[in-house]
Amino acid sequence: xxxxxxxxxxxxxxxxxxxxxxxxxxxxxxxxxxxxxxxxxxxxxxxxxxxxxxxxxxxxxxxxxxxxxxxxxxxxxxxxxxxxxxxxxxxxxxxxxxxx
Amino acid sequence: xxxxxxxxxxxxxxxxxxxxxxxxxxxxxxxxxxxxxxxxxxxxxxxxxxxxxxxxxxxxxxxxxxxxxxxxxxxxxxxxxxxxxxxxxxxxxxxxxxxxxxxxxxxxxxxxxxxxxxxxxxxxxxxxxxxxxxxxxxxxxxxxxxxxxxxxxxxxxxxxxxxxxxxxxxx
Numbered sequence: 001x002x003x004x005x006x007x008x009x010x011x012x013x014x015x016x017x018x019x020x021x022x023x024x025x026x027x028x029x030x031x032x033x034x035x036x037x038x039x040x041x042x043x044x045x046x047x048x049x050x051x052x053x054x055x056x057x058x059x060x061x062x063x064x065x066x067x068x069x070x071x072x073x074x075x076x077x078x079x080x081x082x083x084x085x086x087x088x089x090x091x092x093x094x095x096x097x098x099x100x
Numbered sequence: 101x102x103x104x105x106x107x108x109x110x111x112x113x114x115x116x117x118x119x120x121x122x123x124x125x126x127x128x129x130x131x132x133x134x135x136x137x138x139x140x141x142x143x144x145x146x147x148x149x150x151x152x153x154x155x156x157x158x159x160x161x162x163x164x165x166x167x168x169x170x171x172x173x174x175x176x177x178x179x180x181x182x183x184x185x186x187x188x189x190x191x192x193x194x195x196x197x198x199x200x201x202x203x204x205x206x207x208x209x210x211x212x213x214x215x216x217x218x219x220x221x222x223x224x225x226x227x228x229x230x231x232x233x234x235x236x237x238x239x240x241x242x243x244x245x246x247x248x249x250x251x252x253x254x255x256x257x258x259x260x261x262x263x264x265x266x267x268x269x270x271x
Contacts, residue, residue: 020124
């Protein structure tokens with residue numbers, strides 16, 4: 001039988017993989033995708049708790065998280081396009097304009 | 101808390117984790133994007149198992165349908181791959197990052213084991229009435245202000261994205 005711990009462990013591992021991707025990859029696109037993994041892990045927790053302690057609020061908040069993720073991706077990809085147009089690169093290491 | 105079959109959950113989580121690992125390790129962004137779609141579908145399947153059917157549909161429509169198409173468009177716009185990333189060579193900070201991720205996961209897991217999980221006994225409350233009806237009732241009765249705020253947030257990010265990505269005099 002499934003318990004909430006199983007779902008939390010899955011969410012934990014998914015979150016870890018996402019953090020690993022954000023920290024190691026140099027391609028901004030893949031960093032953004034790893035961010036999506038992290039948000040999905042968070043959503044999984046919301047849904048798991050909404051299932052374990054019956055109540056619908058967790059699912060409502062997961063819905064909000066999905067909306068915010070959509071906005072974040074739209075703005076992030078627009079920034080990426082502008083960066084690529086100006087610098088002809090999507091490598092994070094080449095963007096250090098704000099370094100003092 | 102209703103009964104959910106463990107083997108199904110394990111199957112879907114294995115698929116999802118496989119996809120996630122592939123997302124992080126592929127060199128071509130296109131491959132990463134397609135594996136991310138796999139992971140999103142697996143997560144949607146787990147939502148169905150956990151009786152969040154409406155959320156599963158939204159996940160597939162918005163994530164796999166909308167966000168991933170956006171990703172693929174941008175990948176095709178941004179054609180040349182990162183020169184240093186022809187092959188995944190591990191990067192310079194790979195050990196540090198792996199250690200950090202493992203420590204984070206261990207801390208969370210410790211917390212998880214420490215607290216344990218006490219399930220509420222009230223089964224079937226989630227299933228009373230349709231899932232979608234319940235979600236919308238809660239959303240529009242108690243969370244109408246966050247709902248409107250999110251719609252403004254989406255509008256703002258849409259305008260911002262257009263303004264940023266537009267080629268022209270302003271940029």
